[in-house]
Amino acid sequence: MRVRIPAGKFAEQLLRHDLPGLSDEQRRQTLAFMESRLRVLPSPMTVGVGAVAGVVGALCAVIGHRRVVGVLARRALPVVRDYVRLLRSLSFAYVWETWPGTAPDGSPLVCSRDRRSLIGESG
Amino acid sequence: MSGSGRSSGDIDAEVLVIGSGAGGAPTAALLAEAGFDVLVVEEGPWIPQGALRPFSLQQMERQYRSGGVTVALGRPSIAYTEGRCAGGGSEINSGLYWRPPGTLLERWRDQYGLASLDPDGIDKVLDEVERDLSVQLLPGAASGPSEMLRRGAAALGWRHDEVPRWMTYSDQEPAGRRQSMTETYLPRARQAGARIVPECRAERIEIRNGRARYVAVVGADGTRRRIGFRHLIVCAGAIQTPALLLRSGLRHNIGRTLAIHPTVKLAARFDSPLNVPDDVPVHQVKEFAPQLSFGGSASHPGLVALSLADSWDTFGDRIVDWQRMSVYYAAITSEGHGRVLAIPGFTDPLVTYRLTRRDEAMLGRGLARLSLLMLEAGADEVYPSFRSAPVVRTRADVAEQQRRFSTTRATVMTVHLCSTVPLGGARDQRRGADEWGAIPGVSNVAVNDASLLPDAPGVNPQATVMALAIRNVRHFIESDRFLDGSS
Numbered sequence: 001m002r003v004r005i006p007a008g009k010f011a012e013q014l015l016r017h018d019l020p021g022l023s024d025e026q027r028r029q030t031l032a033f034m035e036s037r038l039r040v041l042p043s044p045m046t047v048g049v050g051a052v053a054g055v056v057g058a059l060c061a062v063i064g065h066r067r068v069v070g071v072l073a074r075r076a077l078p079v080v081r082d083y084v085r086l087l088r089s090l091s092f093a094y095v096w097e098t099w100p101g102t103a104p105d106g107s108p109l110v111c112s113r114d115r116r117s118l119i120g121e122s123g
Numbered sequence: 124m125s126g127s128g129r130s131s132g133d134i135d136a137e138v139l140v141i142g143s144g145a146g147g148a149p150t151a152a153l154l155a156e157a158g159f160d161v162l163v164v165e166e167g168p169w170i171p172q173g174a175l176r177p178f179s180l181q182q183m184e185r186q187y188r189s190g191g192v193t194v195a196l197g198r199p200s201i202a203y204t205e206g207r208c209a210g211g212g213s214e215i216n217s218g219l220y221w222r223p224p225g226t227l228l229e230r231w232r233d234q235y236g237l238a239s240l241d242p243d244g245i246d247k248v249l250d251e252v253e254r255d256l257s258v259q260l261l262p263g264a265a266s267g268p269s270e271m272l273r274r275g276a277a278a279l280g281w282r283h284d285e286v287p288r289w290m291t292y293s294d295q296e297p298a299g300r301r302q303s304m305t306e307t308y309l310p311r312a313r314q315a316g317a318r319i320v321p322e323c324r325a326e327r328i329e330i331r332n333g334r335a336r337y338v339a340v341v342g343a344d345g346t347r348r349r350i351g352f353r354h355l356i357v358c359a360g361a362i363q364t365p366a367l368l369l370r371s372g373l374r375h376n377i378g379r380t381l382a383i384h385p386t387v388k389l390a391a392r393f394d395s396p397l398n399v400p401d402d403v404p405v406h407q408v409k410e411f412a413p414q415l416s417f418g419g420s421a422s423h424p425g426l427v428a429l430s431l432a433d434s435w436d437t438f439g440d441r442i443v444d445w446q447r448m449s450v451y452y453a454a455i456t457s458e459g460h461g462r463v464l465a466i467p468g469f470t471d472p473l474v475t476y477r478l479t480r481r482d483e484a485m486l487g488r489g490l491a492r493l494s495l496l497m498l499e500a501g502a503d504e505v506y507p508s509f510r511s512a513p514v515v516r517t518r519a520d521v522a523e524q525q526r527r528f529s530t531t532r533a534t535v536m537t538v539h540l541c542s543t544v545p546l547g548g549a550r551d552q553r554r555g556a557d558e559w560g561a562i563p564g565v566s567n568v569a570v571n572d573a574s575l576l577p578d579a580p581g582v583n584p585q586a587t588v589m590a591l592a593i594r595n596v597r598h599f600i601e602s603d604r605f606l607d608g609s610s
Binding site: 018033036037040041042043044045047048076082085086088089090092093094095096097098100102103104109 | 179192194200423426432435440443445466470510534
């Protein structure tokens with residue numbers, strides 16, 4: 001049995017929440033990588049992850065992606081936390097292996113440091 | 124026997140070996156050298172050693188099952204990895220070599236009724252394996268991350284060792300060339316006439332009247348066919364071997380006793396750059412072995428980010444210092460157990476694992492001791508990989524770390540899986556295979572891989588797997604028809 005789990009809007013919102021400084025192109029590449037890994041999950045895991053993704057997707061449709069991501073990114077709810085951890089692990093591993101010079105917010109490291117120092121000076 | 128070749132038009136090989144890792148490769152080499160007509164089918168591709176960057180996402184995509192995203196379900200779920208390529212796990216692991224302690228072999232012999240398990244005989248096989256794989260210590264100095272393990276252990280007075288590896292070193296490859304199965308036993312098997320077919324997945328064994336007749340396989344292009352044989356030796360690893368047997372209706376004590384070495388991790392930051400992205404430390408700390416061991420993990424920046432991810436709000440800003448950081452693990456010998464289940468309609472098995480309370484406590488203590496080790500090695504900060512972990516800078520922080528730890532908050536992983544078709548003497552109630560790996564109830568099927576280990580060995584199991592595989596296959600050759608039930 002093979003089921004396709006789309007990383008979809010929730011994964012994109014989670015990525016925007018965790019790493020807001022990623023460029024659109026980096027985000028596109030990262031999401032493509034996540035999709036590629038979700039496609040080859042072992043089949044029983046695909047069904048489990050797909051079920052959780054379905055519930056999360058339904059919640060997003062009702063109360064909005066941003067609010068759902070805001071709650072799930074901060075709170076480790078049983079079962080769902082493993083889904084969030086899976087998506088986060090895939091994205092972090094890909095981002096820092098592909099672009100090691102990335103700041104914690106996903107922006108290029110040099111720019112981020114410049115920006116921090118600017119904020120420090122202005123503050 | 125040897126050299127008798129195909130006995131009828133139905134037979135595609137005298138001996139079919141499924142899997143080409145640390146069990147399958149020596150099995151194929153020794154059988155082919157003894158004159159058997161050997162066919163090896165391997166689910167993954169053949170990728171020459173060194174073609175891919177070690178521990179990279181690209182390597183995970185090409186050589187790991189499911190891109191490295193495989194999990195044993197439980198509380199907590201435990202991430203594990205399996206090789207899925209010619210050479211199996213030997214192509215992707217650290218190359219660190221541990222002889223099984225003599226006391227372990229004696230315990231297995233006595234506890235599981237393995238009268239034929241002779242520790243001295245295994246020692247002789249291990250001498251041979253060490254020559255075949257060029258097992259040796261580093262010719263020069265160890266890497267910075269490795270030196271930190273040594274330094275921390277020395278400061279605490281804890282026992283530590285440089286672990287030898289199956290590597291060759293030369294001017295062209297000063298960092299070493301891993302002597303994995305695609306460099307050693309598989310070329311030997313080919314040289315002796317064995318045929319090796321990569322990207323060919325075994326789906327089911329067809330059994331009639333107590334004898335395996337065919338294996339149904341599917342190629343990378345989706346082509347299905349059947350392979351006939353006189354003898355079948357399954358060496359697909361501790362997850363896929365029981366899964367194949369279960370799918371084929373062989374269920375007695377199969378897949379019920381999965382054993383692992385669970386690990387928890389941390390990242391440690393030092394005052395100067397030391398990260399070595401493509402290699403792992405060669406030192407290990409064995410003061411509390413076999414119950415608890417410490418070592419180093421692959422630490423390219425993506426893996427450093429992963430180790431910080433559970434407490435990203437607290438640790439995330441340290442990722443900019445990844446060059447000053449390395450990832451380390453604490454591994455335990457678990458008393459828990461897991462299962463491999465074949466579910467009708469699913470291609471892959473369902474894997475579960477349950478830690479005991481003692482395991483959970485041991486992981487917490489182990490991670491705390493590992494933090495202490497890193498502080499003694501000179502780390503200015505330590506980042507334990509669990510949710511709500513504190514930044515550890517002092518011994519007082521280590522106590523706080525231990526107070527906050529729970530396995531459900533932690534990323535628990537393993538790379539050592541075994542014991543899903545355990546060897547056992549005739550009176551052993553839990554045995555999945557007899558003393559030589561033959562499967563009871565079917566006359567011509569044996570297992571010869573990590574599945575056979577009676578329980579978790581407490582050290583890297585590859586040497587043990589290879590030694591048992593060679594011992595078993597020699598018995599097969601010497602006793603000729605033992606798989607037909609005549610011995």
